Amino acid sequence: AGGDQSTAGGKTSIPGVKQIIAVASGKGGVGKSTISTNLAVALAKTGAKVGLCDCDLYGPSTAQMFGTKQQPLANERDEIIPIEAHGIKLMSMSFLLDDNSPVIVRGPLATRYTQQFLRQVEWGELDYLILDLPPGTGDIQLTIVQTVALSGVVIVTTPQEVALIDARKAASMFAKVNVDILGVVENMAWFECDHGTRYPIFGEGGGVREAERLKVPLLGQIPIDVQTRECADNGTPIALLSETNSTVSAAFKETAAK
Numbered sequence: 001a002g003g004d005q006s007t008a009g010g011k012t013s014i015p016g017v018k019q020i021i022a023v024a025s026g027k028g029g030v031g032k033s034t035i036s037t038n039l040a041v042a043l044a045k046t047g048a049k050v051g052l053c054d055c056d057l058y059g060p061s062t063a064q065m066f067g068t069k070q071q072p073l074a075n076e077r078d079e080i081i082p083i084e085a086h087g088i089k090l091m092s093m094s095f096l097l098d099d100n101s102p103v104i105v106r107g108p109l110a111t112r113y114t115q116q117f118l119r120q121v122e123w124g125e126l127d128y129l130i131l132d133l134p135p136g137t138g139d140i141q142l143t144i145v146q147t148v149a150l151s152g153v154v155i156v157t158t159p160q161e162v163a164l165i166d167a168r169k170a171a172s173m174f175a176k177v178n179v180d181i182l183g184v185v186e187n188m189a190w191f192e193c194d195h196g197t198r199y200p201i202f203g204e205g206g207g208v209r210e211a212e213r214l215k216v217p218l219l220g221q222i223p224i225d226v227q228t229r230e231c232a233d234n235g236t237p238i239a240l241l242s243e244t245n246s247t248v249s250a251a252f253k254e255t256a257a258k
């Protein structure tokens with residue numbers, strides 16, 4: 001890596017990468033990877049150069065969500081060359097392992113992998129590097145917030161109280177280490193039936209209230225949507241669709257714009 005790394009309180013930037021944005025959640029299964037993936041795609045659609053680093057070593061989903069299962073190669077400097085899909089540079093444990101192999105590593109090794117994913121990958125010139133963090137406030141998140149100069153973090157939650165409780169814990173960890181919270185994305189905000197009636201399956205207004213409490217913008221509200229789930233499963237993130245064909249794609253466009 002070059003000598004042009006700027007440092008701020010022990011945190012270093014990644015040469016060539018303009019903005020590093022973490023996507024975090026307290027709880028698992030709230031759609032953090034879905035949001036990271038589609039935000040990356042929506043940002044790339046604006047013409048930006050985007051990378052996505054799946055830091056969820058224990059539950060990586062990038063290969064599935066981007067529909068690619070290539071093994072990354074190394075360049076002559078021994079850096080990993082990221083996999084490219086839908087115009088986005090990707091790094092994930094899911095490229096290094098068989099589908100059914102669990103990641104069995106303890107904290108210190110997880111920390112080393114995380115550093116490697118960030119520092120020993122040929123990210124090149126990027127406008128945005130999105131970090132899909134694991135859920136919670138463990139070793140990997142701590143390593144990242146203490147060593148990487150993040151532009152900020154986006155908090156993903158559902159409107160449900162159990163998700164919000166954990167989202168608050170994650171938010172206070174970021175506040176403690178002086179990472180800017182860029183805003184909240186409320187996922188699974190409602191389900192809209194064919195007749196246009198909205199059902200607040202996980203409750204109402206949780207994301208709005210959390211954004212107000214944190215005094216940060218509510219960046220987006222994404223409904224529960226069958227097509228969003230299907231797109232995730234077949235490797236074509238919904239944000240790739242034209243905004244006129246999908247309200248969810250339109251919502252991601254708006255979220256990325258904010």
Ligand code: ADP
Pocket residue numbers: 025027028029030031032033034035061187188222223224225226228229232233
């Ligand atoms: P996390 O990264 O927080 O564990 P995922 O992004 O893997 O969550 O999402 C969990 C599950 O919910 C996945 O099966 C995903 O396809 C699905 N999912 C996420 N968001 C939505 C949504 N808005 N509508 C429908 N399914 C969703």
